[in-house]
Amino acid sequence: MKKVLVLFLTICLGIILGACGSSETAKNSEDTKKVDTNENKKSDSEKENENVQEDENLKGKDVYTNNKLNIDGTVGPMKYTIKSIQLKEMQPKNEQTASLLGVKVGDTVNAVTIEMSGENTSDDDVNFYLGQATIVTNTKEQLEPEMLISKHIEGEYLGKVKNEGANVYILKKSSVQDLKSIEIRIDAPTNNDFEPLGKEVKHTIKVNH
Secondary structure, eight states: OHHHHHHHHHHHHHHHHHHTSOSSOSSOOGGGOOOOOTTTOOOHHHHHHHTEEEOSSEEEEEEEEETTOOEEEEETTEEEEEEEEEEEEEEEOSHHHHHHHTSOTTOOEEEEEEEEEEEEOSSSEEEOOGGGOEEEETTSOEEOOOGGGSBOOOOEEESSOEEEEEEEEEOSSSOGGGOOEEEEEEOOOBOTTOOBOSOOEEEEEEOOO
């Protein structure tokens, strides 16, 4: 059991920490192109290596990252921020990791990581489950977070506290390369009697642009 938990942690860190690195996207845009010189020009292979992470269990490639998303909002007594989003392609390198992800060794797993935080502005206890947010993609997939490889976001706010973490979603029928927009939906916060304290939260995030 301990070995399995270590494996879970390794995969989680490999996914999540990649999302907290550079704020640059893996795709080139007109705004980020620089004049080629002998000093600052990088080869395609060098650029490729900058976006790849690898350990004994998993190889990952960043396809798109936006660490300056910072979508802020308020619903009832809750403030929230959708901080960043990352699209990643991963290949498990051993049977244990492949089994955890539900694929074969060497298969490509397409993952979306969304980092969020919530803050209760009330003295009352509030439930607000960012860690259970659903996403709907332009490729017609509706996905729930993969709890074992997400960075847990506590849903109970006992007074004026702040919770944060990251959700990881695994695409089942499409590739992160095909994504153009992702709608995130979060249930309204509730009180201890599970009465809603506002409306459902919805935001659309544009990616791969």
